[in-house]
Amino acid sequence: MDNVNLAPENNGATQEHGYLMAYDKKEQKAKGVKGIAANGELETLEANEADKGQFIKVDQRGNFFTNFGKNFLYHYNNPRRYSLYNIPKETPVEQAKEKIEAAQLPQNEAVRKELASTRVYNNHRYNEREINWEQAARYGITPDVLKNSKDSLERMLQGKSSAVAFHIAKPSELGRESGDAKLSLFRDENGVVKFDIHYIRQAPKVGEDYRGYTLTEADLKTLNQTGNLGKTVDMVIDYRTKETKPCYLSKDPVTNELFHMPVEQARVPRKVKDYTLSPSEYEAALRGEEVPIRFKSNNGNYYTTSIQMSAAERGVEFLWERSTKKLEEGQKQEQQQNSNGEQQVNGLVQTAGKPLNKEEASRQAEKKTRTRKPTITPKM
Template structure:
């Protein structure tokens, strides 16, 4: 796993982490996917309590952690504390419309891809969402997400795959859960967690009831 990540496990600057109050064994509590993302420079999934100076006072605050490999090869620790929820007028070269600001505040997901300018000055397509734990805007290059052919046993149509790839929300039913039961849900790329997120779950019984009511309503009209 380490050979496929930007940073190797033995390159983690544990001395720097200990300075901010994080114990060395914290990586042992990460699952394989979380550790891989962490070694690739993404934010940690969990919040860690760190040392911080706030208004000249030493405090312990919750924050996400991220590793960054500098040009000279050194690895530094970046902290992402909880922020006040607000959307800036401009972010990475993109000026938000009022509609985009409202959507981010209401849904915490922009719901589409946009062109952003990275620190290297290069423009690329990104997904954008608010981190559910820190309220921080999180950009994710579209190349980091691959929409699969199937999700929970259901084959996606070309249109559904295209919509998901664009960051739009897609509803999918007849999916199979771990318990073997069928369910439906809204799917959307989540930049903050670097995955396809499920929301608005409906169990098969609820789906069947809705379909039955729909058929009954049609019969009455006819």
């Protein structure tokens, strides 16, 4: 099998800081990472000192000594199969292998914390090359359509649904289907990446069962307000075994679809922008609660909002206008800076809390009318 060229770059003064190892979740063992094969699969070697020289080297900034550079993480298929680790060069390979494999066991929390700083994360659950774009194009789905719709393709590769809903019309066995829906990606039983269509549906009702959890009136009020339940609840994660685990619960504000995510999959950051969470705030975020923060943006302005764990976003999200809590100090300063909750920025009105991005500024400046949803229709 021909390999993609992964020869070390000539970086001059850049020095090797570590080497790359991976935990193969399928084979349940730690391996050294050699590169990427031509078919997009990660190339690995047995974890032993003799093969260490063939492992991908990592510099002190965390960059890989490959011709892919920082984009290495986006060039291999099945990113969810592996957990990557940047191991210090002085650490013996066998020792690293032992620790990585031990960290996968539930009882070894101390080992996981020790290796936390060495983890190399890839936010993509799917690789763009895995998508059958030729087939998708027959239904009007192209990379450009998704990229130009608030960067929906990037969200979908991360395992999230598209940022906007599309108007979809397609024939089916019963006749013709038509409706507004968001798109996401999934793997079928053969591991093939396909599109999942999330049509807009009726809002959940009081007493409705979702994976063994019965929704209450208070639950729906919270879900409608912030999009998240604000706590963890036990849910069925495997209908075959009836296994339940503590999960986060969220609702998509456009499609009304409910999403769940096991707490054990949560990655709560200790620092958001320039705001460092206190131990109590970190624990609150881990419990799924809304945590108010105040941070300084790149333009020098301070903003107050809240963060919360979202099952729909597969991680922590900013609530912005959905915030129900704010830091008291941040509120006082915000009131002084922004009278009546608004602020003039180069002639543009900026709502207190959420900074204007270029798209919003342009939309306000030109006073454009709202455009229709992108339409996806099959090409006959």
